[in-house]
Amino acid sequence: MLFKPVSQAFYEFYVKRDKDRCIQCRVCERQCSYEVHSYDPSENIMNADHHKCVGCRRCEYMCPTDSLKITLNESTFRPNELWTNFHRMALIKQRETGGILLTGMGNDKPYKIFWDHLLIDACQVTNPSIDPLREPMELRTYLGSKPDKLEFEELEGKLKLKTKITPQLKIEYPIMFGAMSYGAINLNVHRGMAMAAKELGILYNTGEGGLHKSLYEYGPWTIVQCASGRFGVHAEYLNAGAAIEIKIGQGAKPGIGGHLPGEKVTRAISETRMIPEGSDALSPAPHHDIYSIEDLRQLIYALKEATDYTKPVSVKIAAVHNSAAIATGIARAGADIIVLDGFRGGTGASPTIIRDHVGIPAELALAAVDQRLRDEGIRNSVSIVVSGGIRGSADVLKAIALGADAVYIGTATLQAVGCTLCQRCYTGKCPWGIATNDPYLAKRINPEIAAEQLVNLVKSWGHEIQEILGALGINALESLRGNRLRLRAIGLTDKEMEILGVLPAGQ
Amino acid sequence: MKRVYEIDANGIYYRDLNKKIRDLVAQGVKKFILRNVNGQRYILDGIRENIEMDIYGVPGQDLGAFMDGPTIRVFGDGQDAIANTMGNGKIVIHGIAGDVCGYGMRGGKLFIKEDAGYRIGIHMKEYKDRVPVIIVGGKVGDFFGEYMAGGVLIVLGMFTKKPSAPICGDYLGTGIHGGKIYVRGEVDSYNCGKECGIKKVDPKKDNVLIKILREFCEEFKVSYEEVIKEDFTMVWPKTKRPYGNLYAY
Numbered sequence: 169m170l171f172k173p174v175s176q177a178f179y180e181f182y183v184k185r186d187k188d189r190c191i192q193c194r195v196c197e198r199q200c201s202y203e204v205h206s207y208d209p210s211e212n213i214m215n216a217d218h219h220k221c222v223g224c225r226r227c228e229y230m231c232p233t234d235s236l237k238i239t240l241n242e243s244t245f246r247p248n249e250l251w252t253n254f255h256r257m258a259l260i261k262q263r264e265t266g267g268i269l270l271t272g273m274g275n276d277k278p279y280k281i282f283w284d285h286l287l288i289d290a291c292q293v294t295n296p297s298i299d300p301l302r303e304p305m306e307l308r309t310y311l312g313s314k315p316d317k318l319e320f321e322e323l324e325g326k327l328k329l330k331t332k333i334t335p336q337l338k339i340e341y342p343i344m345f346g347a348m349s350y351g352a353i354n355l356n357v358h359r360g361m362a363m364a365a366k367e368l369g370i371l372y373n374t375g376e377g378g379l380h381k382s383l384y385e386y387g388p389w390t391i392v393q394c395a396s397g398r399f400g401v402h403a404e405y406l407n408a409g410a411a412i413e414i415k416i417g418q419g420a421k422p423g424i425g426g427h428l429p430g431e432k433v434t435r436a437i438s439e440t441r442m443i444p445e446g447s448d449a450l451s452p453a454p455h456h457d458i459y460s461i462e463d464l465r466q467l468i469y470a471l472k473e474a475t476d477y478t479k480p481v482s483v484k485i486a487a488v489h490n491s492a493a494i495a496t497g498i499a500r501a502g503a504d505i506i507v508l509d510g511f512r513g514g515t516g517a518s519p520t521i522i523r524d525h526v527g528i529p530a531e532l533a534l535a536a537v538d539q540r541l542r543d544e545g546i547r548n549s550v551s552i553v554v555s556g557g558i559r560g561s562a563d564v565l566k567a568i569a570l571g572a573d574a575v576y577i578g579t580a581t582l583q584a585v586g587c588t589l590c591q592r593c594y595t596g597k598c599p600w601g602i603a604t605n606d607p608y609l610a611k612r613i614n615p616e617i618a619a620e621q622l623v624n625l626v627k628s629w630g631h632e633i634q635e636i637l638g639a640l641g642i643n644a645l646e647s648l649r650g651n652r653l654r655l656r657a658i659g660l661t662d663k664e665m666e667i668l669g670v671l672p673a674g675q
Numbered sequence: 676m677k678r679v680y681e682i683d684a685n686g687i688y689y690r691d692l693n694k695k696i697r698d699l700v701a702q703g704v705k706k707f708i709l710r711n712v713n714g715q716r717y718i719l720d721g722i723r724e725n726i727e728m729d730i731y732g733v734p735g736q737d738l739g740a741f742m743d744g745p746t747i748r749v750f751g752d753g754q755d756a757i758a759n760t761m762g763n764g765k766i767v768i769h770g771i772a773g774d775v776c777g778y779g780m781r782g783g784k785l786f787i788k789e790d791a792g793y794r795i796g797i798h799m800k801e802y803k804d805r806v807p808v809i810i811v812g813g814k815v816g817d818f819f820g821e822y823m824a825g826g827v828l829i830v831l832g833m834f835t836k837k838p839s840a841p842i843c844g845d846y847l848g849t850g851i852h853g854g855k856i857y858v859r860g861e862v863d864s865y866n867c868g869k870e871c872g873i874k875k876v877d878p879k880k881d882n883v884l885i886k887i888l889r890e891f892c893e894e895f896k897v898s899y900e901e902v903i904k905e906d907f908t909m910v911w912p913k914t915k916r917p918y919g920n921l922y923a924y
Contacts, residue, residue, distance in 0.1 A: 261923050262923060264923075265923035266923075267920070267921060267922045267923030268921055268922050268923065269922075269923050270922045270923065394760075396798075397779070397798065398760045398778070398779030398781075398798065401741070401760050401779065402741065402743060402760070402762040402781070403721040403722070403723050403741045403742065403743045403762060404723070404743070406721060406741060407721070427918060429916070429919065430915055430916045430919070438802065439802070442781050442800060442802040442805070443800045443801075443802060443824055443825065443853070444801065444802065444824075444825065444853060444915075446915060447824060447825075447852060447853050447915045447916075448824075448852050448915060448916050448917065448918065448919070449824075450798075450822055450824070450850065450852070450918075452797075452798065452821075452822055456775055456778065456794050456797055456798075456818075456821070457755075457756050457759060457775045457778050466716070466736055466737060466756070469716070469717060470716075470717055470720055470736075470737040470740045470741070470756075470759065471741075473690075473693055473716075473717035473720040473721065473737075473740075474717075474720040474721025474740065474741040475721060476697060476721075519922075594922075
């Protein structure tokens, strides 16, 4: 009797092939790492195993005769508002495997996106707008703890700054490439980010998988991460970057750890992470030396001591219900930068149930944290970096008006180098050569081209930010930070506007 | 600059003390003697020189964190998080130690003569010739060797101030997926994580044990013959991939 699992009968995507256009060149077969396409020599035709398709559209992109179209499977269950296709397919997979469902990238569920309910002001008549093409427009940003006051002293007739300023990060755009580990993505993507960060005068973040030896030369444009697994963390690594980030949590999977499966731990990754080849790389859910704000302070200062107080220390948390209270603790623990990663933030692998149901939007956490730190009079002591669902320069600008000093972009970074959000990063088979360490696939990313695309992305966002600043009549990004009066809300409840600290449009 | 430098740490703020040590290391001092140490934290954190340091008193948390090379001997007790993410070197504690020592350690040795707290040697990992070693002469608390990914952990249970306590707490080696844990005497399987394999070993026939136990005994001037009199229980990972089947792909 013919038997096939139900998941092979009901599937998400359907590969449409125009047989008149197809020249049987088999490019699709070679490009698809999920083995969807196959060649039948007896008939001289290409076939497709539709159920294997993840919808990444690599084959469509590579097809020289434009004969392929990836479509959603038209065949469907009886529509049901409660039992959506997502729920039904998940259930089928679980009844077949008994496993936790995994996913990649960020939360794709239809929760409210607050960026889309905020509108930006512009100058008319009384306060002139500025033309950014002809007038200087300052985007430069300094991240780090700012002193409560500045004291000066006169030395040999010259006024000198007496207050000691703690280390600051200077970035030319308020945008940085977010933490994605070497392991989750490959060295070509890391190198692309490093090269782009250097050219742009910004920073990229190593994520928790250590720093490959060949990238140490990009240290001044690198934030090195120290997470609970401490992979590749050693004195040389800590001193290699411009700043150190303690990763407590991640927006895509608040409260849970990481897990790089053993089959992804190749020789080069094992060398960088300093673990044996083929061994699972487990990041515990908590740092087991941090159970309190006092313990966090201990790690912050251990890192500062280990780097002789030359580098700012950042603490990254997932946006959760009580982020504001946690953030004030982090500020008081001595962090120079707080990173708030919202529940739209991406991941290489997360249980779907966690990604889709745990955490809160970055927008709300950001507004709450900024307000709390202001209320307590310690906002200056720490910079805020927000991440998790920043899609364009408007989101960056709105984040800054809500109180952020800068943003991290991860999902946008990956899309700039080719990612099409198929959400299968955890398989290690990324057909675009990004979330994979298979050498055959990884070489699909050329670091130079990736860097160029990233430079283009950030530069274009920079120009757009300058345009909006001009319209706002502001000539420095600094003047927009936490300037929520320049935002108005549309379609939000009173309570949401209260939390965001914005007035409704029209008022 | 003299090669041996003595510091009376009495009343010195940790940051000033550590700054002074870092400056002296940079100037080429190879050996330090610290007296009257009383809880100063972060001593020798991140230091990458092969220096030696004798500490009299009780150093504070995170002694030798991220360090890569130095040898520290503490003639007194230690506190929490000793050898945190240590890269290389040696730390010898002539007394008891606190919790979470040797977290993420990836090289070097930590010898604790007497008892240590909970979560000792968690998430240790090894890479090629870098094999971290922790020996506790007394007893340890819960979660000894949790998430262990490499290296060697040994607990003797001999030099203890807690005669009625078990040699190890619960959840011994839970999540282990690399490395080896040796416990002198017996260990009940219900004390161990589900990822653990357990077997008896004769220390006289185990080359790993012989070498490092000799070093431990010489360090503390205790009888090697006495230590190897009893059989050890070895706890080892049944798989390098404990959670491989947990997920639906």
